[in-house]
Amino acid sequence: MCCSGHVRRSTPPGGRLQERTPVTSIEDFISQYGLVQKIDAFGYLDYLKSNPDAPRKHGKVVLVTADTPLKASRGEGKTTTTIALIDALRERGIDAAAVLRQPSMGITAAGSKGGASGGGKASLTHPELIDWGLCGEMGAIEAAQNLLVSFAEKAVDDGKLDTILVPRVSEVPSRSLRQIAVDRGKGDVAERVVLTPTCELMQIVVLSRSMDEISERVAKMVAGTKDGKAVTFGEFVDLWRITGILGDAVKPAKTETVNGSPVYVHGGPFANVSIGIPTLVSVEMACALHDVVIVEAGYGTDAGAQKWLDIACREYDAQWPSAAIVVTRASTWRDDPDLAWRYPFHVQRLEGLDIPTFPLINLWDGEDDQIPALKATAKELEFRDPIIGNLYRDGGDALAPQLDAFVDAVTNGSMPAEPHSHKGMALVENVRWVAENAYGVPADRVILKDGFAESLQAAEGLCASAGIDFGSLALVAVKSPATMTDNDRAPEAERTVTLKKVEVHSGAGLVHVNLTTSLTTPMPKIV
Amino acid sequence: MCCSGHVRRSTPPGGRLQERTPVTSIEDFISQYGLVQKIDAFGYLDYLKSNPDAPRKHGKVVLVTADTPLKASRGEGKTTTTIALIDALRERGIDAAAVLRQPSMGITAAGSKGGASGGGKASLTHPELIDWGLCGEMGAIEAAQNLLVSFAEKAVDDGKLDTILVPRVSEVPSRSLRQIAVDRGKGDVAERVVLTPTCELMQIVVLSRSMDEISERVAKMVAGTKDGKAVTFGEFVDLWRITGILGDAVKPAKTETVNGSPVYVHGGPFANVSIGIPTLVSVEMACALHDVVIVEAGYGTDAGAQKWLDIACREYDAQWPSAAIVVTRASTWRDDPDLAWRYPFHVQRLEGLDIPTFPLINLWDGEDDQIPALKATAKELEFRDPIIGNLYRDGGDALAPQLDAFVDAVTNGSMPAEPHSHKGMALVENVRWVAENAYGVPADRVILKDGFAESLQAAEGLCASAGIDFGSLALVAVKSPATMTDNDRAPEAERTVTLKKVEVHSGAGLVHVNLTTSLTTPMPKIV
Structure with a gap:
């Protein structure tokens, strides 16, 4: 190979040097790894940046989020919905793809939780790969x-x-x-x-x-x-x-649904104690390759979705969603009157951010006869027409005929504006903002627990001693996945949020604030 | 696909089911994993077993072992030799392949030790893959x-x-x-x-x-x-x-030397505290695919080679070597007169087992002028003609012209007989046998340390309580990699071996006996 200026040297895993012929497409960045493909997303995005004329798409991000779950181990069906949704969109001729986080293998293998790769007709071709350690990332x-x-x-x-x-x-x-x-x-x-x-x-x-x-x-x-x-x-x-x-771990994996729709899997932070979203590069790569990119964020709208919006979009230049789907099970939404306020709160909150928000009710067997009642309640609450189906049983077929309004919102809306950053906002003020906007608790009911002020001061001192700008760190609320406030069952006027302690993750550019509902530590017992 | 009787269902990783067309060759069992290939060795060997007429080779095993190293972190150059050797054999038209263990990534990444994938002209195409975690095995x-x-x-x-x-x-x-x-x-x-x-x-x-x-x-x-x-x-x-x-971890990886010779990498047990050999299936698969299979066993002849012979061959049906190469550095063999007995002991021991044994001296820069003296010493000791070269500098080219006798021994020797098992031999008797044969210490100088008898009794009791046949367990000597006896510098007549404690690995079918020279526990500090 001659030393032509067109020869590109890339530095993948472990500083390996590879001679490469001129790049022409995404294919040059894909390698087979057993039954999945791994994509050098860093290299591909870098290539797009340095080749402004190279073909690419400008896909729009849709956020799939959910009602706050009744308990940590009970999912509403976000992954099932995400998979059914891309199958349905592609059935309608839209080039849609999904981006998922990698589930925690330890928990799956231990049997503490099922997998997190959909189910039934809304499945991946090789769910066990995703659930059981993928390629060692x-x-x-x-x-x-x-x-x-x-x-x-x-x-x-x-x-x-x-x-x-x-x-x-x-x-x-x-x-x-x-x-x-x-x-x-x-x-x-x-x-x-x-x-x-x-x-x-x-x-x-x-x-x-x-x-x-x-x-x-x-x-x-x-x-x-x-x-x-x-x-x-x-x-x-x-x-x-x-x-x-980390050489191979930074490469998103690509797999597909049983219907052949593309699914990227990359990154696996928990949503309640971390940032709950897939890697930013996997979403950006998907947006360059597809017209609609469904991003699944972990747990409820108060967890992963809040983090996508307020951390990824506000502080890390991720794309503001062109639409959102809020998944719930009929029983989560309505069977516990004390907690029934949460689902409409989430839907209205996202609509309030100018994100067209579609309620989606994921039915289980025997629930089909609830459809009329669910529709009536949605109307009462002034929701958009809800999308309702048994996605495990029917997959994308259950959704395709119900997506007119959704497709219209996504394809005809303009690319959303960038949200303003909260950098520089005092930490407690920022938590109050989140409490008010994402949990529905006004600023004057955000309580600082004994010891919080000292913890905050210690964190600020730690940063100051290393020359880290504390004000530049993005806020991560650390809390239970199943609650938004100190007691979600309390009447609205009595709900509070209590701040317990502060922990700095200066490398990630984050500052964690533990709410009283946070778990002692995220190390479960095998059950 | 119709439900023809020819369709084969295999169950690879995690119980995945795959429809497969009828198998025709090893290619059907190979998948690409980034820059290496992974081979479903279980599937391939099973296929050979159930298709007695399927084409296969009956490769002979050659063991590459070494002098006892002066310290744990100083290698003699076994991997460098193994790589140079297959390159040299293939240059001579012989279908040779190597089987290596996977180095411990933790130690490599921590900088406590270099990699274990050869060097210089005797290198792999992607040594960093092997050294840095391979495919997550x-x-x-x-x-x-x-x-x-x-x-x-x-x-x-x-x-x-x-x-x-x-x-x-x-x-x-x-x-x-x-x-x-x-x-x-x-x-x-x-x-x-x-x-x-x-x-x-x-x-x-x-x-x-x-x-x-x-x-x-x-x-x-x-x-x-x-x-x-x-x-x-x-x-x-x-x-x-x-x-x-373990779905993917059980599949050997295939990579190659910079000269294109095939190298299989699989399994990574340490040789001093474990069994020090690559997986049995990787060696058996290589023997079905190549005529000569070079198996590298860890540390000195008293460690990995002893374990290949006395554990893998005696108790687990591995192939007895058709030849052995014992690697040393000129300085290891001769510069410390107190320890100079060890290298000839190893060579003579293997010859005594009817294994044609070739001394190989891996020269470092500036040592070429020692060749005549090294040859003279080898002659005095009645060795076969030693193979001598700077393998880092010259790779296989240094070896190819010196391999006539080696090739003759490997290609013309008959397939070796199976050794007899030591199953049923009392544990202490078995250790005495190893001490006498592999370390040169007679049975009456094998000492039981205070507490050993109790430890043995407890191990026997443990097995008895679970219905495990203690006598069926194969012996693993756990010791320092750098010594064969309590004090290798003592005069021959005073050397002893002291037994410290017993530990049962009944799943693996092994019983560990710690010698006094064993490390407290194999968890090094980062240095």
Whole structure:
């Protein structure tokens, strides 16, 4: 091969160098990995950027979100809906694709939860691949985050750190790992282990648009402290050792529905304790390849959707949705009168943001006769006409005839404007804004728990000591997936939101605020 | 597709069902995984078994082993030799392939050790793939073994177990994990974490010839005890959850040298604390595809080679080698007079087993002028003519002209006979046999340390309580990689081997005996 100027050198996994002939299409960025394909999204998006005339689409993002679930392990059917929806849209001649997060293999394998890859007629061709570790992406992120902890231990030995703040991770759930002591019998150092999907490195992979950005973000992660002053990983870690491990993990996987519709799977942060959305590059790549891109965000509208809108769109330049679908099961919405306020709240909230919002009721067997009543209630609530179907039983066929208004909204709406950033807003003010807008609790009923002010001050001090701009961090509300307030069953005028503590993820550019409803730590027990 | 009797249903990873057209060759069992290929070796070997007329080769196994290293982190160059050797053999028109173990990514990534994929002209096309986690095989084994521990914890909660004996694993080294306490502040349960390559599940993957066998072996693993009686995982775990995770990990990877020679990589048990050999199926598959199969066993002849011969061949039906190559660096062999006895001991030991054994001296830069002296010493010691070269600098070219005798021995020797099993031999008698044969220490200088008899008795009791036949377990000597005896520098007549403790790996069918030189636990510190 001659040294022509057209020869492109790319640097995939582990700094491998490859000679490449001139790129002509997405195909040049796709590799087969067993039954799925992996796509070098960083390379493809970079190619589009440096070749403005290269063909591409300008797909619109549709958010699939849901009612707040009654409990963490009970899904409303977002993935089933997402799969049925792209099958139905493609049946109508629209080039639609879906972007999903990778489910946590540990939890699936342990039997604590079913898979998260649809079901019945709304299924993927190889759901077990998605559910059981895909191509090792989660394992690579786990190894890289744990390696950071090992390097932090070495930094303690070397006198560069005296306290480690970054947690070890495990993809396999084990409640006894919530609180551990390492160096038993010697130092007996207290530590905690969290589930891999909840860690900062997973957030970094979700939010970054290049390996260099990942490297820069890992460098900014706070490893721990020395004499009370924050020390970042950039101060003592060879960053190529971390990015080397992540070489394949940064590539979205492509699979398809049983009807052949394209589905990209990438990134797996939990929605209640993290950011709950697939990687930004997987969505952007899908938008360059398809006209409509259905993005599934985790748990309810108060969790993943809030995070897509207020974190990804406001602070990380993700695309504001052209429409939203809010999934519910008939029983979630209506059978518990104390909680029946939540579903209409979510629908109205999204409509209030100028996002055309379509209620979708995912029926289970034996519920078909509820359709007239559900329609009547939706009308009373001044919803758009609800989309109703048994998606497990009927798949996309249940949806296709009901999508006229949805398709009209998505295809005829103009590309949405960019939302304004909340950067610089004081943290408590920002939480109050979220409480008011996403949970329906006015600012004066946001309560600071004893110790919160100290936790906030400590977080601000930690950032200041390492030259991190605390005001530039985006807010992540950490809460139970099943509640939006301290008590969702309380009358509206009495609902409160209480802030418990603050944790900085400076590499990801995030600051976590735990609400009182947050779990102690995201390390479930096998049940 | 019609329901013809010719359609074959196979059940690869995670119980996926695939329709397959009739199988015609190995190609039907190969899938691309990025830059490497993965081969369904279980499926291919099963196909050969049920199609006795299908074309296949009957390749001969050659063992590449080495002098005992001066320290654990200093390699003699076995992988470099293996790569150069297949390149040289293929240059001579012989269809040769190599089978390597997968290096421990944690240690490579941590910088505690270089990679283990050759170097210079004796390199793989994508060494970084092999060194940095391959296709997630090690990660999958880690997740599966840790999931077993989580299930054991659940069994404790359910009253089925009171003590857990199976350790958690980590691919990432961290010395502080050697001894940990989980449930800190509540139960404060003492535990240990070991490196993934050292765990029983890795041994099971290495020794099994089908997913059913893996499943049966996992079922026989001792999870822990209840009222002093052993409880196996088969008593309380859904085994499909474990085999589901291992779906892709059981498939050997195929890559190649920079000269295009085929290299299979599969399994990564350490040689000093485990069995140190690649998976049996990867070697058997390679033997069906090539005429000469070079198998690299870990560390010195006293470690991986001893284990290939005495465990894999004697007890697990692996092929007895048709020749062996014992690699040394000139400096290892001769620069330390106290340890210079070890290299000739290894060469003579293998010759004594009727294995044509070829000394190979892997020169470093500046050592070419030592060749005459090395040859003279080899002659004095009555070795076969040594093969000498700078393999990093010259690759296979350094070897090709020196291989006449080697090729003659391999191609003209008859297929070796099967060795007799040691099953039923008393454990201490078996260790004495190994000490005498593999370490040169006579039976009367094998010492039982205080506590050993109790440890042995406890292991026998544990097995008896679960109906496991202790006498059927194959012996794994657990020792330092750098020594064969309690003190290799002592005069021959004073060298001893001391037995410290016994540990049962009943799923793998192994019993470990720790010698005094064994490390406390295989969890290194990052250096």
